[in-house]
Amino acid sequence: MTTLRLPPSGWPLLLLCGVFLLSGLVGHDPWKLDDATHLGVAYEFAVHGDWLRPRIGHDPWFATPPLYHWLAALLGRLGSGWLAFADAARLATALCAALLLWGIGRAARALQDEADSRWGAPLLLLGTLGLLTPIHDAQPAILLLAAQALFILGLLRLPAARARAALVLALGLAAALLSAGTLALCLMLPLAATCLFLPAWRSRACLPFLFLGLVAGLVLAAFWPLLLARQAPDLLPLLWKAEQLRLTPRLNGDAALDHLELLGWASWPLLPLAGWSLWVNRRQLATPGLLLPLVGTGAALVSVVLWEAPRPLQHLPIYVPLTLLAVSGIARLRRGAANAFDWFGMMTFTLVGGLIWLGGISMVTGEPARVARNFLKAEPGFVGQFRLLPLLAAAALTGLWLWSLLRLPRSPWRSVTHWVAGMTLTWGLLACLWMPWIDYGKTYRPVALSLARALDGSTECVGARNLGDGQKASLRYFIGLAPSQKPDCPWLLTQSTERKEAAPEGWRLVWTGHRPGDKLEKLRLYRRG
Known part of the structure; x- marks a missing residue:
């Protein structure tokens, strides 16, 4: 009888991860909200140039820094001969996920010094419920997770391979800052600070490389805003406003409860396994193998609860350190619990x-x-x-x-x-x-094509009101429509949730549209006069 060694390693693990990551990643249009939005930013880079200024249509867009979108734009251009732009660009998520799985496997091996941890950690992370949808979308958060894994790997390897580990640490920190902004510091710096209290990292041989890696990461991440300031100084206030918005606390009692409820199911099966790992290793909590993942999980949880809305996507940074915490508990599961x-x-x-x-x-x-x-x-x-x-x-x-x-x-x-x-x-x-x-x-494809027919090819000057980023990105992608900010455009496109809406004064309704299953979102096109 043919059997498989567990946890699977080598080709069986590569096959399982490949099927999981690539299933549903290609073969469909940009989807509403995040997928369409991030593909829209990458599309602007690839098709219309100006790689320093992220935008959707004519509107600057600084909700996240642009590293993921640069990668997606490059893949979209390279794969344009054999895939639709959206499909090729979405492969950036698969590349980031592959880097994430490699990094967390190496980090787990460095923490536990067991071969099973190297193969088991990627497996455990892939099984997390909250990761299922984001890892199959155009999603910069997957790059943040990969950066977390690299940063932790660099920290863990510093005592043994100082120069190479400092380079990995610097690349992880820079990638985190260029995919999540300054909020990434709240995830990374507590881990680095914890290392200052551990003898192996506090030594004279190791400490300079720790600081060198941190400084190098900050310098690498600073290149984009510095170049942006040189090319388009008028956009710096918008970038600063976006960073301030990311660091604006959102904590209230109801939100905290929502976060806890969300964590309970989205982090399955990591959370109970991590709890079991802490229990069976409760006398070794001060060892680096448990202390660093525990600090990383706590820092991520505090950051998410303080500064993020209770959405599954916002909980992703918790999963990397939580996986490293949970992986050591698998081998020591009671037989009854494992069978259940x-x-x-x-x-x-x-x-x-x-x-x-x-x-x-x-x-x-x-x-x-x-x-x-x-x-x-x-x-x-x-x-x-x-x-x-x-x-x-x-x-x-x-x-x-x-x-x-x-x-x-x-x-x-x-x-x-x-x-x-x-x-x-x-x-x-x-x-x-x-x-x-x-x-x-x-998809917004049928809506966009119907709108294009109503405009009769006149997409150069169309005003907009209340359009979301995903809608603007989809219209740009499908029909080349970029809403104009000119006050005298002959067309006005609006979005509302009302079944009926009075036409603005001086305008007449010429078209309405919505996605088939969406009963709330209504797009209306008005013509002046």
Whole structure:
């Protein structure tokens, strides 16, 4: 009987990670909100130039620094001959995720000095529920996580390989600042400060390289704002305002409770495993292997609760140190707990996989009729079509899942491996069987093309009111429309949630549009006079 060593390593782990990361990453339009917004910024860099000034259309955009968007723009241009720009640019997320998995694996090995930790940490991180959607979008936060992993790896390797570790530390700090802004310092500096209290890092041989790495990282990150100040000094107040907004505390009682509730499910299964790891190692909390991940988790949690809204995306910085804290607890799980986790994962994902198959079949065949009606009710006008290659891919994924249920050997890591395989099955089946339906509901392509027909090619001077970043980016991407700030444009495009809206004085309504399943968001086009 063919078995697999657990945790999987080498080619089996690469295959599992590759399928997980690439499933659903390509083959669809820019999606509403974050995906469309970040692809829109990258599109401006790639198509319209001016690589120092991030923008959407004509509007400056400083919600996050531009390192991820530079990478996405480069990939979009390089892959333009064989992929749509959005698909090629979205591969930046896969590259950042691959760097994240490599970095956290090496960091776990440096912390635990066990081969299982090197392979198990990436596996454990991939299984985190809150990471499932962001890691398949155009998302700078994945670059921040990779930067966190590099920074921690650099810190851990400083006593043994000072110069190389300082370089890795500097690159991690610079990448964090250029993907998340000054808020990244709240994640990184507490870890560096903790090292000052540990003998191996406080030595005369190590300490200068620690400071050298920190200073080099700050200098590297400063190049972009300095060049921006030289080329466009008028944009510096906008950049400073964006940084101030990021550092404005958002803490209140209700938000704190929302954060705790969100952490409970989004960090599954990391949080209970980290708690178990702390318990079984409670007499060794002062050792670097536990102290550094514990400080990193605390710093990330405080930063998120103080300065971020309670959204799953904002909790991502917690997962890197929490993974390093949790990984040491896997091998010491009680057999009953490990078996319960294993059975829960196997039953849950088998059931979820069956439901996804049922939904995919109903969208194409119309049977069962009740299920098909529910899909049509959510996205009116959608027509499912039979697609052979995605069907074969879905069947292959299902076969591999069934193989894993029967052939994985007993091991403390079997429950985690089953969990990640189940997550891969779920996302892979959604990408194969539900992607057309999801894309139909989340893209602005039909709305943009309908708007272009109403404008009759006149997209040069269109004013806008209340358009979101994702909407502006989508209109720019699909029809080349960039809302103008000129006061005398003959067209005005507005967005509101009202079913009926009185036309502004001096304007007449010529077009309305919205995405099929969105009953709140209404776009209206007015013409002057």
